[in-house]
Amino acid sequence: MMKRIAVAVIAICAPLGAQWLDYPTAGVPKTPAGKPNLQAPAPRTADGKPDLSGIWDNNRRGTAPVPIAEGVFPLGASSVGWVDFGAGLPGGLPYQPWAAAAVKQRKAAFGKDDPTSHCLPLGVPRLLVDPEYRKIVQVPGLLVILNERDAGYRQIFTDGRPLPVDPQPSWNGYSSGKWEGDTLVVQTNGLHDGMWLDRSGSPITDSAKLTERFRRPNYGTLEIEVTMDDPKAYTKPWTVKLNEFIVLNTELMDYICNENEKDTTHLVGK
Amino acid sequence: MTKSVILLVVAIAVPLSAQWLNYPTAGMPRTADGKPNLSAPAPRTADGKPDFSAVWEMEHTRPCPPNGCDDTPSSQEFLNLAPRMKDGLPLQPWAAELSKARTAPPKTDEPITNCLPVGIFELYTHATLRKIVQTPGLLVILAEYNASYRQIFTDGRPLPVDPNPAWNGYSTGKWDGDTLVVQTAGFRDGIWLDTSGHPLTDAAKVTERFRRVNYGRLEIEITVDDPKAYTKPWTITLNEMLAPDTDLLDYICLENEKDRAHMVLK
Numbered sequence: 001m002m003k004r005i006a007v008a009v010i011a012i013c014a015p016l017g018a019q020w021l022d023y024p025t026a027g028v029p030k031t032p033a034g035k036p037n038l039q040a041p042a043p044r045t046a047d048g049k050p051d052l053s054g055i056w057d058n059n060r061r062g063t064a065p066v067p068i069a070e071g072v073f074p075l076g077a078s079s080v081g082w083v084d085f086g087a088g089l090p091g092g093l094p095y096q097p098w099a100a101a102a103v104k105q106r107k108a109a110f111g112k113d114d115p116t117s118h119c120l121p122l123g124v125p126r127l128l129v130d131p132e133y134r135k136i137v138q139v140p141g142l143l144v145i146l147n148e149r150d151a152g153y154r155q156i157f158t159d160g161r162p163l164p165v166d167p168q169p170s171w172n173g174y175s176s177g178k179w180e181g182d183t184l185v186v187q188t189n190g191l192h193d194g195m196w197l198d199r200s201g202s203p204i205t206d207s208a209k210l211t212e213r214f215r216r217p218n219y220g221t222l223e224i225e226v227t228m229d230d231p232k233a234y235t236k237p238w239t240v241k242l243n244e245f246i247v248l249n250t251e252l253m254d255y256i257c258n259e260n261e262k263d264t265t266h267l268v269g270k
Numbered sequence: 271m272t273k274s275v276i277l278l279v280v281a282i283a284v285p286l287s288a289q290w291l292n293y294p295t296a297g298m299p300r301t302a303d304g305k306p307n308l309s310a311p312a313p314r315t316a317d318g319k320p321d322f323s324a325v326w327e328m329e330h331t332r333p334c335p336p337n338g339c340d341d342t343p344s345s346q347e348f349l350n351l352a353p354r355m356k357d358g359l360p361l362q363p364w365a366a367e368l369s370k371a372r373t374a375p376p377k378t379d380e381p382i383t384n385c386l387p388v389g390i391f392e393l394y395t396h397a398t399l400r401k402i403v404q405t406p407g408l409l410v411i412l413a414e415y416n417a418s419y420r421q422i423f424t425d426g427r428p429l430p431v432d433p434n435p436a437w438n439g440y441s442t443g444k445w446d447g448d449t450l451v452v453q454t455a456g457f458r459d460g461i462w463l464d465t466s467g468h469p470l471t472d473a474a475k476v477t478e479r480f481r482r483v484n485y486g487r488l489e490i491e492i493t494v495d496d497p498k499a500y501t502k503p504w505t506i507t508l509n510e511m512l513a514p515d516t517d518l519l520d521y522i523c524l525e526n527e528k529d530r531a532h533m534v535l536k
Contacts, residue, residue: 017434026407026425046316139323139405141296146410146419146484151387151438153412153419155518163292170520172417252421254436256387258524264474 009079021251027055028248029219036248038220042182045138050182050216053138055252056244058129081129085198085240086098094235099203106201111268114196117267119257122149123171123195124188128242135252137223143177143184151153151254155188164188169206171195184214197228205232218245291517295324298514299485306514308486312448315404318452320448322402322409325517326510328395342397350504351391351464365469365499372467378533381462386522387437388415389461389470394490394508398521401490409443409450417520424453429455435472437461441479443514450480463494471498486512 028041043051065175072185078116095103106113116122122130132148146152156175167174167190177186193206216222222244229237240252299310304494313321328345331353346353362367372379384386388396398414407425412418422441433456443452453478461470474496481489488510495503 015450019434021430021433023423075393121520121522136408137405137408139403142403144403144412144419144423150416151420152418154408155412159296164291167291168519171522172520203377239452253434254387254438254486256437259387268410 003144010224021253022249025248025250036220038218038246040219042051042216042219045140047140048186049179051138052136052143052184052214052216052222054222055133055135055247055250056222057133057247058131058242058244059169066203067076081198081240082131084201085126085129085202085235086238089238093197093202094203094238096233096235099233102203103201106196110267111127111201112269114199114201116196116257118264119150119261121152121171122147122186123192123204124154124173124175125212125228126195126197127152127154128174128224128226129198132255133247133250133252134244148255149254151252158184160163163187169193173208173210180216186210186212186214188212203233204228205230222246231245281498284344287498291519292515293517295420295516306486306512308484308512312485314480315406317406319445319452320450321404322450322480322482322488323404324488325399325401325513326488327399327513328397329511330510340397341518344397345395345471347464347506347508348392349397349464350466351395355506359468360501360504361468362499363500368469369467371466372462375534376401378530380465380467381460382465383525383533384530385416385527387418388413389437389457389463390420390439390476391461391463391470391492393420393438395464396512399513399516399518400510401518412518414518414521414522417518424448424450429453435459439474439476446479448481452478452480454478469499470494473498488512 019038029037031037045051055094080087084092104180111117127134127145127149128149130147130149132149135146135147137144141157143156143158145154145156147154154172155174156177158177161176163176164174169190169192171192173188173191175186175188188210191204191206191208191210195204196202198206208228211227213225217223224242224244225239227237227239228234284402297313299307315321322487323520330343331346332343334343352359363499382392393411393413393415396413396415400414401412403410403412407423409422409424411420411422413420420438420441422443424443427442429442430440435456435458437458439454439493440456441452441454443450454472456470457470457474459472463470474494476495477493479491483489489507490510491505491507493503493505494500
């Protein structure tokens with residue numbers, strides 16, 4: 001039990017602040033009563049596209065997964081998606097037999113070999129369900145996602161460039177996005193072999209092709225529909241819908257996993 | 271000797287690439303023969319401010335060894351932030367002692383050797399690339415080293431009174447003509463400014479003056495006021511040079527890291 005606690009602590013601990021950052025977010029629509037109007041329309045950039053910029057939180061607990069469309073389920077809470085990315089899917093993620101065996105072994109070992117237990121990057125798309133905040137910075141031609149987790153970034157190019165044919169494998173892969181109406185459709189390849197999608201150890205291989213559809217239905221909500229096509233690890237492509245919620249009047253506080261790190265030597269599994 | 275070589279490797283190793291990224295930089299002025307015109311004027315944003323957005327690398331200030339340059343040579347300033355300062359940085363006596371102790375073999379406590387963040391100075395001097403993304407209220411610096419970022423707020427907010435101490439501190443910037451003047455406080459104690467172990471303490475206040483001299487060069491004048499570690503404020507100037515037609519490749523220091531276990535002198 002102690003071992004399990006050690007694993008959980010290293011995965012989710014966040015910094016204690018001397019002072020929470022509370023500078024007011026600019027341009028928040030307000031209700032007549034002066035409260036933030038999260039139902040207001042999404043803001044738009046100068047070129048008329050929806051502006052996805054904002055600080056986003058996936059850490060809403062207690063929301064039951066309700067199907068959005070046939071076969072498409074929201075995770076509802078990052079605590080669920082963090083543990084099992086396919087928690088909302090009937091029957092769970094469609095693992096290939098070796099992947100199901102890997103997940104079983106990884107769970108039994110309390111996630112000892114989870115990259116995040118060793119302060120390695122979470123990678124894409126797991127960063128989207130990270131309990132720590134993320135911030136989207138949208139400029140013409142580029143979307144940057146900054147993550148409190150290891151003060152890390154991910155770039156999504158929106159300048160029309162193609163995906164590279166043989167990209168350097170990396171935790172975030174290489175991402176290129178195109179607008180389809182008000183939805184930003186992002187394709188990613190070049191993911192690092194051996195990544196974990198969640199705490200259960202659902203694998204990602206270097207054959208993975210990821211499609212994310214970002215949509216901001218109102219001021220307060222960001223919907224991301226994640227479709228994973230990784231035939232090495234899964235018997236068929238699958239789709240999970242995530243919701244992120246705007247966080248106002250705050251800022252990112254960097255969390256450096258490797259700082260004063262004392263836990264890994266205690267990760268003995270069982 | 272082998273051991274000091276190991277230390278160097280962990281500090282500067284970079285990934286081997288399947289494919290270098292070579293997508294053309296948009297809007298880059300070119301000369302008649304198609305080469306980047308790096309002496310063209312700096313671009314400007316819609317609001318008329320100079321635009322610092324680009325991929326940048328540290329000016330190569332060290333001569334290459336006789337057998338040729340490395341792919342990613344370290345700058346002189348990475349080794350010593352003030353190589354041209356006649357008497358060196360004005361260290362307080364304890365800080366001079368500390369630098370000496372820090373750099374004595376086996377030098378195992380250097381943050382970069384332990385894959386920790388490098389802070390805002392080695393962020394500029396590290397051999398890997400960095401990229402500036404400039405928006406009207408925010409400047410973001412993305413760094414290949416540990417695929418990390420730094421934020422500089424340019425929306426007029428004040429510095430927090432008691433910020434959470436951080437490797438990058440907390441930064442706000444204001445335009446002074448074509449120069450962005452950035453104030454930073456809230457540093458975590460124990461930062462190394464360079465591999466010489468020059469310290470930065472939690473008393474430090476740093477002022478950076480960013481100026482894009484021309485298309486190809488970003489000049490950053492840095493003034494450090496850290497009375498705990500230095501007898502007086504001091505100023506240096508760094509040059510970042512444009513890296514055309516490429517982009518960042520993340521370097522995750524901890525990935526497949528095998529060196530730390532060997533960092534023992536005897």
